[in-house]
Amino acid sequence: MRRCLIIPFFLLAISASCQPKKAGKPDQLIADLKELSSDKYQGRKMGSAGSQMAASYISERFAEIGLKSFNNSYRHKFSNLKAQGTNVLGYIEGKKKNEVIVISAHFDHIGIIDGKIYNGADDNASGVAVLLSLAKYFAAHKPQQTLIFAAFDGEEAGFLGARYFVAHPPLSLNKVILNINMDMVSRADNGKLYAAGAYHYPNLKKYLTSTNKTISLIAGHDDPKLGKNDWTKQSDHYAFLEKGIPFIYFGVEDHSDYHSNTDDFERIDTSRFLNCAAIIQEVVLKIDAGLSLQNTFREKLISQ
Numbered sequence: 001m002r003r004c005l006i007i008p009f010f011l012l013a014i015s016a017s018c019q020p021k022k023a024g025k026p027d028q029l030i031a032d033l034k035e036l037s038s039d040k041y042q043g044r045k046m047g048s049a050g051s052q053m054a055a056s057y058i059s060e061r062f063a064e065i066g067l068k069s070f071n072n073s074y075r076h077k078f079s080n081l082k083a084q085g086t087n088v089l090g091y092i093e094g095k096k097k098n099e100v101i102v103i104s105a106h107f108d109h110i111g112i113i114d115g116k117i118y119n120g121a122d123d124n125a126s127g128v129a130v131l132l133s134l135a136k137y138f139a140a141h142k143p144q145q146t147l148i149f150a151a152f153d154g155e156e157a158g159f160l161g162a163r164y165f166v167a168h169p170p171l172s173l174n175k176v177i178l179n180i181n182m183d184m185v186s187r188a189d190n191g192k193l194y195a196a197g198a199y200h201y202p203n204l205k206k207y208l209t210s211t212n213k214t215i216s217l218i219a220g221h222d223d224p225k226l227g228k229n230d231w232t233k234q235s236d237h238y239a240f241l242e243k244g245i246p247f248i249y250f251g252v253e254d255h256s257d258y259h260s261n262t263d264d265f266e267r268i269d270t271s272r273f274l275n276c277a278a279i280i281q282e283v284v285l286k287i288d289a290g291l292s293l294q295n296t297f298r299e300k301l302i303s304q
């Protein structure tokens, strides 16, 4: 797995004053992050009671936001030999009905180990909180593309929810022109948020820029030559790439709390988190406005 980078504590204090301009409602973003990473959800391990509570919370939020559901339910159960999972899906119809972007973030984490709760605040309550804020934004601002919001289960067990989704999609997979995946988007301790995917689909690179002054957006971590620092196969977006669907994956570098029982809300600099959320919204807005079936070229990069 990826190496972690420790950043001097004083850098955290500097960012507190730089509030982002265009993030979703900051209070709600932080409230969703805090709620989902609280002990109450028992580390959200797939198949656990805590995981079911998390699926309920996300479904209630989808209903509050007014997302449409497939087959009258946001919850889509799946099972495999190991366990039963629940993907939470909702959507907003865009001006274009036949072009769909799947915006995803896994909500599961690794549960309780040796009596300790692994709350997975950064991994990945942060991604789910941004997913909800994007849903809220587009519910009020009709998008060009139809947007599916997918809180996947079973990522920690091998992208199980995402793989189930692409194998049993609620609509024709041919309509899906892009997956935008968020996994660990709060702990930009080095002041950097990364966007992977343009190595495989270079025409996506033009969207991966931001005006944010606090956090730098960097396109990368997707070249096979990088070895374990190539994040192409490291989260749910890989299930889409396996089906020839382009992806953009937002994530931060590993930190000292990665996959430990100290990945807690209290360890997150919320100002940095809000800036990361603002950057993601900025890029998604550009993609929604600029992307279309013609210019996604779903076939793989010639060289691969």
Ligand SMILES: [Zn+2]
Residues within 6 Å of the ligand: 106, 123, 124, 155, 183, 184, 235
């Ligand atoms: Zn994760």
